[in-house]
Amino acid sequence: MKRQDWIWLIGGVVAASGLGVLVYYLNRPAKAVAAPQGSTGTTPGSASAPKGLCALSATFPLKVGSKGGQVCKLQDWLNKNVLLSVELLDVDGDFGPLTQAAVNKIPAKFPNWSGTYISGQVQKDFYDTLIDGGLGLTL
Numbered sequence: 234m235k236r237q238d239w240i241w242l243i244g245g246v247v248a249a250s251g252l253g254v255l256v257y258y259l260n261r262p263a264k265a266v267a268a269p270q271g272s273t274g275t276t277p278g279s280a281s282a283p284k285g286l287c288a289l290s291a292t293f294p295l296k297v298g299s300k301g302g303q304v305c306k307l308q309d310w311l312n313k314n315v316l317l318s319v320e321l322l323d324v325d326g327d328f329g330p331l332t333q334a335a336v337n338k339i340p341a342k343f344p345n346w347s348g349t350y351i352s353g354q355v356q357k358d359f360y361d362t363l364i365d366g367g368l369g370l371t372l
Contacts, residue, residue, distance in 0.1 A: 286326030295355040299328040307355055310363050311335040315342050 234242075291301030305326040312321045315338050322331055333353045340350060349356040 289326070291328075293355075293357040293360065294351065295328055295360065296353060297328055297330065297333050300326055302326065303360060304328045304332070307336075307360065307363070308332055315339060 286300050287302045287305040289301035291299045291303040293303075295304055295307060305324055307328075308322045308324045308326075311332070312318075312324070315335055316322065322335060336355055337353055339359075340346075346359070346362075348358045348362060350359065
């Protein structure tokens with residue numbers, strides 16, 4: 234074999250190896266990421282929350298420490314209508330500081346809404362408006 238043939242052969246092997254690595258990289262399973270402390274480990278933005286908390290009923294107003302299905306629906310709604318895929322919340326049914334921070338962004342997103350707003354809390358009238366789609370947005 235001539236030197237030029239060897240170069241083509243080696244180049245082809247290197248290209249095929251690189252392609253194989255690229256195909257493996259693109260088809261590999263997603264890495265599991267450690268959940269933050271106090272998190273249930275659900276995927277951020279995921280609507281599939283643990284059945285335990287989401288099966289419970291929360292009392293209003295929803296605020297830090299609230300847990301239950303209404304919090305799951307609120308977190309899902311915040312992900313879709315307020316956060317818009319930037320630092321999504323875990324839909325875990327636990328109203329914590331991250332959910333509170335997202336709730337505090339609501340007035341800037343919906344300045345014309347005239348319902349009750351208390352910083353960091355979700356009142357029943359606002360929640361009912363979300364569920365009923367009164368803002369033109371549904372869960």
